[in-house]
Amino acid sequence: MTPTTHVTSDPDGAPASQPVNPPRAFSVFSAAELKTALKKMYLIRRFEEAAEEAYQRGLTYGTMHLSIGQEASAVGACLPLGPSDYITSTHRGHGHCIAKGADPKLMFAEFSGKETGYCHGRGGSMHIADVENGNLGANGIVAGGIPIAVGAALSIKKRGLPNVALSFFGDGAANEGAFHEALNIASIWKLPVIFVCENNKYAMSTSIERALSVKNVADRAVAYSMPGVIVDGNSVIDMADAVMAAMDRAHAGLGPTLIESKTYRLRGHSRSDRNRYRTREEIESWAARDPIGRFEGDLIAHGLATAADCIAIREAAEAEIAAAVQFSNDSPLPSVDHLLSDVYTPVEAKP
Amino acid sequence: MTPTTHVTSDPDGAPASQPVNPPRAFSVFSAAELKTALKKMYLIRRFEEAAEEAYQRGLTYGTMHLSIGQEASAVGACLPLGPSDYITSTHRGHGHCIAKGADPKLMFAEFSGKETGYCHGRGGSMHIADVENGNLGANGIVAGGIPIAVGAALSIKKRGLPNVALSFFGDGAANEGAFHEALNIASIWKLPVIFVCENNKYAMSTSIERALSVKNVADRAVAYSMPGVIVDGNSVIDMADAVMAAMDRAHAGLGPTLIESKTYRLRGHSRSDRNRYRTREEIESWAARDPIGRFEGDLIAHGLATAADCIAIREAAEAEIAAAVQFSNDSPLPSVDHLLSDVYTPVEAKP
Amino acid sequence: MTAPLSATTGALPVDPTATRELSFAEALREALGQALEADERVFLMGEDIAIYGGAFQVTLGLLERFGHDRVMDTPISELGSAGVAVGAALAGSRPILEFQFQDFATLAMEQIVNQAAKIRFMFGGKCSVPVVFRAPTGSGTGGAAQHSQSLEAWYAHVPGLKVVQPSNPYDAKGLLLAALDDPDPVMFFEHKLLYKVKGHVPEAPYRVPIGKAAIARPGTHLTIVASAIMVSRSLEAAKELAEKGIDVEVIDLRTLRPLDTETIIASVKKTTRLMCVYEGVKTLGIGAEISAMIAESDAFDYLDAPILRLGGAESPIPYSPILEKAAVPQVADIVAAAERLAKKRV
Amino acid sequence: MTAPLSATTGALPVDPTATRELSFAEALREALGQALEADERVFLMGEDIAIYGGAFQVTLGLLERFGHDRVMDTPISELGSAGVAVGAALAGSRPILEFQFQDFATLAMEQIVNQAAKIRFMFGGKCSVPVVFRAPTGSGTGGAAQHSQSLEAWYAHVPGLKVVQPSNPYDAKGLLLAALDDPDPVMFFEHKLLYKVKGHVPEAPYRVPIGKAAIARPGTHLTIVASAIMVSRSLEAAKELAEKGIDVEVIDLRTLRPLDTETIIASVKKTTRLMCVYEGVKTLGIGAEISAMIAESDAFDYLDAPILRLGGAESPIPYSPILEKAAVPQVADIVAAAERLAKKRV
Ligand SMILES: Cc1ncc(C[n+]2csc(CCOP(=O)(O)OP(=O)(O)O)c2C)c(N)n1
Ligand SMILES: Cc1ncc(C[n+]2csc(CCOP(=O)(O)OP(=O)(O)O)c2C)c(N)n1
Ligand SMILES: [Mg+2]
């Protein structure tokens, strides 16, 4: 039985900032790659803010789940992945999507229900996907993507490919039967899959203390004979390191890893949240641990970027999101004539 | 975190015969009560044999799952329970049912689809229930009874009753999402429920090695912050002791316990089993650990029964089952005119 | 929303001068509060129903009044929660489980359909399973394909269940209290677009009987059978149609199982034309049953035109509002279809 | 069991002199083996399908031929397994998942209905989910309420799914190979009582197209629409009815979604009388859709009698054989109902 690996952990469940070993990510990724990661964090942040603005101005529809505060978790986990690695995502999926390399233009158009969006306006915020580039989609069903990632990993293994599948899900998802069944199957079949639980302390209004029978989601790894790793989810570098270790395991045929990313969402659960279940102090204490500033500090401290670089990156991201919003605004709505056209795959008649 | 308590365990996963402490059951139960337990074991054995005979003679219908070899697990677990404690059972439920105090006459009639059966012939082997006496039913759905037991425990707790709910299930059920969700809920709500996993090494043809990601089902208890206890399921006394300890915990408001009963079914999974998945040697080695002979030995060694007593008990059980079969044979079939009468509860019109 | 028009349709007599108005959600909340007060066996379970007050705020404030023992937040465990509700009901409690969206009840189908619906029958009638499963349904809020379904027909296909779907605040309260009295499992579906709709609701507890449809609007030319949000849409359409000289009778099903076949048959015999309007997917949606029921009844002989179904599109519910609207019947669709039907002749 | 009679009904031409016979289970096994041979992306998953050969022995021997990598025993995890199949399909594999009994697919409804059926649509048509879910259905084996259901109508209510239900060994093989070719998720339902039924099955792979019904027996007085075991019962009834001077046309649906409305409408126009025979619960069973479809089609004008449905009882399936038989249509019931219908006039 591999024991749960607590990288480091304070009594609050929030890990201290530095893992014990020198981070591997700094030696693996070039300065350019790390700066691209920073850019993605800014893209996520601005995307979410733009989404929020659109909602406040009554321009969008439906619900949305913003990942502001969780950017490091998404970007760090996806940093080691290539385009042929798969991810599955969640209702809170914009960040994962951008981290996996999606085009914010097509995302914002999808978010706005436009024909030019990733899903031609069929899916919306909760269903943005880009299967060709390994993003098997956000998911409106809590834990719905976990077994799907296991299936992708099974397909990878069957075809002898050097890839992995990585499944993002929340702390709330860890109480779904789908989590249990999927982790058991992944373990017995030793599949190249990485489970990344983004524990932001709440499932909607329900705190982990009231819903989860263990202190850490990673404590459940032992029930599936896989390593359970707790990571500071607000650190890009720690997340990337943990995922690289899990990829090594997967590539060696040793099977899955459960990574618990301790993080926090700074916005409400969804647009209808009145924040009755947590304190302003708690929110502010986490706001002070902002993952973007944190990563900028890391980059500057390691001489990989200057403060001016960071500003330039932020501005580029802001411009890109502004362009994405413009693209979306300029885009046409879907045509009702095509309502039924994507239900089934058109089939050529077999001779 | 309470660690998994291995009472004792050999490399084969089969616990040695004696726990370390002197068994509590001997001081708690009178000789008469223990002899009744022996009688129940014989009733179960004979019931199953009679069921098998009926099938071989083409007299019954449907499938059946015999618990020959698992009598100690059922009888030992139910020994400490009173009529106001609940159980939920499984597809392999005849033993649990008799252990909880059911009348074999009404059971055999139900097994035979007769109007006089527990369920008036509606349920058959897989659905025998006796709700009034705390048996919430066998269940055709693997793991289906686990959350139901948790619900009964919730109701017990809400009403402040001094009872417990005990859920029997198999090793295969431990891979169902229902197991996970139910154990988590029971733990966070500290409910008076006892989970008894009868690990007979196989789910149908699928050995635990190929389906279960841990060595012991009890190893999963840690994922729900509850004690996990491995018991020699072929020992009535060990089973009763483990359940009594779990009842103490439940009564003290400390919540659930997961007990893993290591046992073995000596017959095939169901009537259609061709036993392709296990060896004759394995079956014979377990046949040599027959739980009935074992319990008789315990009773005689402790001076609680004589060999003659045991023979008398067996003969009484045989006679009782013979009478049950006769009762069933003499009973009428249900009337098709009443097919629909038990679908809904008749309601008095409200004024 | 209109309260039922006639006592013969099953509603209790309503004081016509009463004007107390509640929203659909408030009416449900009042019913839940009264049930919790009246019967200590009753308790509520569901995801985020306590502190948050439920995704649609139906249970808002009940935690404060009744405490965490009676208003229980569950983990996100639909199957387990449903099983817990079934077990508690078997053991003598009266649980009400809220699914946050009907779509998530797909995770609990095993417990609902194999256990709750069948236990009484399988056990030879020796016990009942008095549990109420509540769930918001339907499209119109931009929830997209996994948060907008109308799968009521599934449950109406299952003997052992009762299926209730109120269309207005008055019925919401009365049917919920009736569901709680019912000894058998009741699926209680609440259309999301109705939650904020207001209507007259008496304060004292009352019951609207399960299994009785209401004539929401009497008419002579054509019968529309609908439920939930489609009742108000049909009533609105009926107004437009009246201006065009077509006098529509609108039947509010209220209960999808058991169906009030009597009321529907009587109406069809009177109007000789039948149209079923429903949000669920057209194929095998509730309108299929109503149509088939009429086509094999003696009302068949009275029909002056084919039976028309206006159901949801043969697609998942799309996200984009323009598509979402196109996927389910709107007032204009009902008007157009009714006009067509009124002209048709066999 | 008869092979399809006419090429226009969608079957490939069959050599009338061929006599190779296989059971329904053997035909399925042959199709699975041929698919595993022809396409390395294909693999099988399910509970006890490898060593045990499946609860109904459909996959017997395939482990020996293809090994554990292609014939995979799963843990008892229906929801997880369904999700794994969906994910594997999305990633380019061609999984075939066997549910041990259709009843257990209730545990997997989320993945089947929210994911498999909707992913293509939600993702804007940019991918497909080529997965086949197989499941034994129906009563008649003493399985009682949780092992005997016929919930096909649920799936036929869900856009994005295709639903197939063969009635004979020839179709079993041909439809299964067609399901495997299909880029979209297919529910493949196998009636337990058919597994041992024998019939002509060519050895070389062939397809029976999804979505085409077959005229299992041509007739002039009355149309019976049926599927699975109800086809053979209807054919048997038709023989008896022929002796009584009633010439019945029996349509074998083969596919419940999409429905072959054309074939049914044409038959009803010819015979002017329609009866739907199905094992699922009568209310909202597949017969409801067929009846409603006809009642709104132009075939309505041709009807000389109300449309009759002979469906399963409004109860769970009981254990006792005498009750179990009474709960679903038997040959005698079909004969009696058809006689009544033949006499009726509008
Ligand atoms: C099966 C299911 N149940 C409930 C919901 C409603 N819901 C959406 S998000 C959410 C909370 C999820 O919490 P968590 O998994 O921790 O993710 P987070 O929102 O914190 O990122 C809930 C209850 C859902 N979408 N799917
Ligand atoms: C949900 C569900 N899946 C599958 C089955 C079919 N089935 C019946 S018993 C069984 C094996 C159960 O194994 P286990 O839980 O270990 O109990 P045992 O039979 O060994 O007593 C299976 C697969 C079922 N009844 N229910
Ligand atoms: Mg969370």
Ligand SMILES: [Mg+2]
């Ligand atoms: Mg077992």
